[in-house]
Amino acid sequence: MSVKAIGAYRFAPADRVENFHGNQLLTLLWDDHLMFAAPIVVPVPPSMPWSAVAGEVLPQLYAQHPDWAKVDMGEVEWTLDGEPFEPDAARSLAEQGVHHKSVIRFRTPGLVGLAGAHF
Amino acid sequence: MTTTTTQSPRAKKLGIKERYSYLTRGLDWEPSYQPREKIFPYTDYEGIRIHDWDKFEDPFRLTMDAYWKFQAEKERRLYAVIDSFAQNNGQMNVTDARYINALKIFLTAVSPLEYAAHRSYAHVGRHFDGVGPRIACQMQAIDELRHAQTQIHTISHFNKFFDGLHDPWHMFSRVWYLSVPKSFFEDAMSAGPFEFLTAISFSFEYVLTSLLFVPFMSGAAYNGDMATVTFGFSAQSDESRHMTLGLEIIKFMLEQDEGNVPIVQKWIDKWFWRGYRLLSIVAMMMDYMLPKKIMSWKEAWEIYFEQGGGALFTDLARYGIRLPKYHEIASAEKDHYSHQAWSTFYQYTHAAAFHTWLPDAGEEAWMREKYPESYDRLYAPRYAHWGAEADEGKRFYNNGLPQLCQVCQVPAFFTEANDPTRISLRTCEHEGEHYHFCSDGCRDIFLDEPEKYVQAWLPVHQIYQGNCGGATVPEVLDWYHLNGGADNLDYKGSPDEALWQSWQASKAGTGT
Amino acid sequence: MTQNVSITLQNTDEGRGIIAAIMADNPDAVANRYPAMTKIDCPGRLVMNRETISTELGRDYDLQELNLTLVCLSGNVDEDDDRLLIAWNA
Amino acid sequence: MALDIKTNALDQRRQTFAHIARRLGEDRPASRYEEATFDLQPGGAHHYRPTWDPAHELYDASRTGIVLADWYVLKDPRQFYYGTYTIARARMMEAAEKALSFVEKRNGFAAIAPEWQDTIRFYLLPLRHVEWGANMNACSITDLGFGAAITQATMFTATDRLGIAQIIGRIGLIAGGGQALDEGKRVWMDAPEWQPMRRLVEDSLVISDWFEMFVAQFLALDGLLYPLVYDLFDLAGQAHGASSLSMMTEFMVDWRDEVTRWIDAVLRATARESDANRDHLGRWFAHWEQRAAEALAPLATRVLGEAGIDALAGLRGELAKRAAGLGIPVGQ
Known part of the structure; x- marks a missing residue:
């Protein structure tokens, strides 16, 4: 479907990748940890290697949670845009198919938040 | 002596209907020097067919003389209360200064919508072809x-x-969360006149705003804020007229042409969902921000939507209109809505112009009673953990910025209807770009009019584009004109709290 | 099942008179009292008669004055000089 | 209690809102008009273009050729916000109610010479349609105008014009019941004397620049019509015993005196700002004042006879003087 309008009605999307000065957006969601109320979105260069995501971006966002210290990176189950994903630490986001506004949703088996509340 | 008049054909005293009809309906004429479609250019393109504008009924039939008289009386009463509230320092007599935070949301999120409504009703009040709806809109x-x-x-x-x-x-x-109400109303304002009325007069005013105004204003009274309850009720008395316009315009469209039914249904579906998402903020105000509570969000939802709305949609069934799509999702969420919203603002209150806090023991007991299904299981543990952290000087604030829904612009904090432990996140691709949503309801709205929602000014994305004063939180807060350390952060330790305590102390001093 | 119509009025002196009149004229009506307001529910239809309200208030009441007291209503509205009707399936 | 007041005075953190203080240049107590008006129209980014006007933003200053650095220079000298506005109008209406019911009770209209009663019905009753057109134009400016200062005043004007149309309607009911109003509408639609006016009103409804609409309606048309009808026609009626009509139209006379202060303030502030604004105003005024004079000429003649054209010329001279006084270039 499309908009009904009185004249031509097409405008450039407000969030095209070229508006982000070399970065692209990446959405992160740690399941079973509702302490972080919503998925978190970060601007990252497409050339960023996965090792930087795992080693810098994620801890900076999630280390406040008592579970974070217990996370075994090798055990994490990742999905990228809904599909199972096995990140390669050495390769860049772009090289692994992470595009502007991709969603990386992950769970940490055995770690399901505090007090049985998925929190 | 009987007085008789033979000179002029003096009319007998006219009834309200007849008088209204002469004084208003008779004002219009069929233009002949300009084409009608040039004078009324906007009532065609939405696909709504109107065959006879005179069939619109304005049930209250106010003429300007009565309007001025009653409205002036309301204004005199209201400003007398406002003046006396100020003179008597009524702000010192509310139940607790935490209550003021509800007013902060009200003034920054709701009052601007009233203004937007003013301008957009002027738009439709000029542009409807019929006199009846035009005057009601004006x-x-x-x-x-x-x-x-x-x-x-x-x-x-x-x-x-x-x-x-x-x-x-x-x-x-x-400010980021204020794009929720702003985008809501601009969505309606940018639509055609029939969709606008379906959105605001019907779906919002008739179906949903009782949830905002009625319990909230009663809540203001309960919390000692006589000024707010007076403006609230004074506004509601106008609102009843507006709601009636909402119902009449829906019936009018449905009665005019069968082809209008699916269009109207689609709009009802859209605007129910859009309005419902906006009210997540109200849910949190009701359950968390009124120190003395009237009714829970869940109870209000049951009274005003499930019962009141149920009756309304039963009545509309004769036109082929059904309950709005995803109403059952909304009802499934009623045990969680306010708590999830509050949890979100609790962790982002460093970037908000109001304070948050954890419920005290008395409030927790109320929550338990009102939300037996969900509170102890899911939400009390959060507050226990956060409380312990705060006591150690580690009050929890989220370090990341949230993913906002492309349509409702609320952070995607809602959970799946059948699993309150799993975040609901939806995605779609349109012309090579990706978009994220909080729900199927919002994604459906996008897919129906993608050209509209690709324009959305999403605050988080705008910050990352460098359009909001800078890349750091303090720079963004400056750009918001938010006074860091005063307007934001936890209520505990805030200047508001200190002020309130000094008032309490001075009152105690005069008491002895 | 008959659905309720409803009307909510402010708890002012006038409001009290109007509520009393409604309760007198609508035997099935139920009044729910809240801080500062009263919500009256009634199955199917509810009528407000000018004359009853005038009697309750002890003065001639113009139904358009309802503007000053009304908080909220639910149902189709039909008003003439002598009565205001709120009903479903109107 | 004394202690409370003292505490209050000590603790007051600010006197008014920050956006008001920025305009006032300091944080001091502001008037209710100022708090109710300044910056109410949202600035900043808008989310979606209107489907009814994709070429513009929802609020868009480029919908008129007039350019102002700050649209809040168009303040209302009456300082009307909703409360002061409705209370002022309720007071005026109360007086009008008294006049209407006095005339009705005493059958005052019947005391007017019968042929002048016909004249009144002919010139006055179709005016409710002119007022209805003015209502639509005021509403249109509220819709498309820029800044809460001008658009709130035009909103008040829109309901004023509806109210005046209804007062005329009630005079019509007194002067001959519903039939008189029906006949008034027939005259509006068909009488040759009224057709230039109806054409003018319909043309004004489709003016695309809202500020041009403001000039056409409030300065050009009203600037001639109000003094012609409510001063000169009314004066002529005195010779025919029409004092009861004067009572019933007192509202319009008072209203015109009041509203003129606002219209003049808006135009003066606009003209003051630039040559470009003055050019627009001058061009619009020249065009629409000419149209208004042409539309009123047959009515002036019908009511005042041969003197009508001279009377109208006199009003045109006064209006030109008024416009020139506001800084609008008036063609020589």
Whole structure:
């Protein structure tokens, strides 16, 4: 479907990748940890290697949670845009198919938040 | 002596219907020097077919003489209360200064919508072909201006004492969570006139706003804020007229042409969902921000939507209209809505122009009673953990910025209807770009009109584009005109709290 | 099942008179009292008669004055000089 | 209590909102008009373009050729916000109610000479349609105008014009019941004397620049019509015993005196700002004043006879003087 309008009605999307000065957006969601109320979105260069995501971006966002210290990176189950994903630490986001506004949703088996509340 | 008159054909005293008809309906004429479609250019393109504009019934039939008389009386009463509230320092007599935070949201999120309603009802009040809806819309246009102004005038007094109220119009167009109400209303304003009325007069005013105004205003009374309850009820008396316009316009469209039914249904579906998402903020105000509570969000939802709305949609079934799509999702969420919203603002309150806090023991007991299904299981543990952290000086604030829904612009914090432990996140691709949503309801709205929602000014994305004053939180807060350390952060330790305690101490001093 | 119509009025002196009149004229009506307001529910239809309200208030009442007291209503509205009707399936 | 007041005075953190203080240049107590008006129209980014006007933003200053650095220079000297506005109008209406019911009770209209009663019905009753057109134009400016200062005043004007149309309607009911109003509408639609006016009103409804609409309606048309009808026609009626009509139209006379202060303030502030604004105003005024004079000429003649054209010329001279006084270039 499309908009009904009185004249031509097409405008450039407000969030095209070229508006982000070399970065692209990446959405992160740690399941079973509702302490972080919503998925978190970060601007990252497409050339960023996965090792930087795992080693810098994620801890900076999630280390406040008592579970974070217990996370075994090798055990994490990742999905990228809904599909199972096995990140390669050495390769860049772009090289692994992470595009502007991709969603990386992950769970940490055995770690399901505090007090049985998925929190 | 009987007085008789033979000179002029003096009319017998006219009844209200006849008098209204002469004084208003008779004003219009069929133009012949300009084509009708040039004078009324906007009533065709949405696909709604109207065959006879005269069939629209305005049930209250107000003429301007009565309008001025009653509205002036309301204004006299209201401003007398506002003046006396200020003179008697009524702000010192509310139940607790935490309550003021509800007013902060009200002034920055709701009052600007009243203004937007004023302008957009002027738009439709000029452009409907029929006299009846045109006048009803114009009266609403001026009423909505009234609401914006009486709210400013009432809350102006609170601004003199409390933080977070000082720059509402500047904040409305910039602060991240205020894009929720702003985008909601601009969505309606940018639609055609029939969709606008379906959105605001019907779906919002008739179906949903009782949830905002009625319990909230009763709540203001319960919490000792006589100024707010007075403007609230005074506005509601206009609102009843507006709601009636909403129902009449829906019936009018449905009766005029069968082809209108699916269009109207689609709009009802869209605007129910859009309005419902907006009310997540109200849910949190009701359950968490009124120190003395009237009814829970869940109870209000049951009374005003499930029962009241149920009756309404039963009545509309004869036209082929059904309950809005995803109403069952909304009902499934009623055990969680306010708690999830509050948890979100609790962790982002460093970037908000109001305070948050953890419920105290008495409030927790109320929550347990009102939310036996969900509170102890899911939400009490959060607050226990956060409370312990705060006691150790580690009050929890989220370090990341949230993914906002492309349509409702609320952070995607809602959970799946059948699993309150799993975040609901939806995605779609349109012309090579990806978009994220909080729900199927919002994604459906996008897919129906993608050209509209690709334009959305999403605050988080705008911050990352460098359009909001800078890349750091303090720079963004400056750009918001938010006074860091005063307007934001936890209530505990805030200047508002200190002020309140000094008032309590001085009252205790005079008491002895 | 008959659905309720409803009307909510402010708890002012006038409001009290109007509520009393409604309760007198609508035997099935139920009044729910809240801080500062009263919500009256009634199955199917509810009528407000000018004359009853005038009697309750002890003065001639114009139904358009309802504007000053009304908080909220639910149902189709039909008003003439002598009565205001709120009903479903109107 | 004394202690409370003292505490209050000590603790007051600010006197008014920050956006008001920025305009006032300091944080001091502001008037209710100021708090109700300044910066109410949202600035900043808008989310979606209107489907009814994709070429513009929802609020868009480029919908008129007039350019102002700050649209809040168009303040209302009456300082009307909703409360002061409705209370002022309720007071005026109360007086009008008294006049209407006095005339009705005493059958005052019947005391007017019968042929002048016909004249009144002919010139006055179709005016409710002119007022209805003015209502639509005021509403249109509220819709498309820029800044809460001008658009709130035009909103008040829109309901004023509806109210005046209804007062005329009630005079019509007194002067001959519903039939008189029906006949008034027939005259509006068909009488040759009224057709230039109806054409003018319909043309004004489709003016695309809202500020041009403001000039056409409030300065050009009203600037001639109000003094012609409510001063000169009314004066002529005195010779025919029409004092009861004067009572019933007192509202319009008072209203015109009041509203003129606002219209003049808006135009003066606009003209003051630039040559470009003055050019627009001058061009619009020249065009629409000419149209208004042409539309009123047959009515002036019908009511005042041969003197009508001279009377109209006199009003045109006064209006030109008024416009020139506001800084609008008036063609020589």
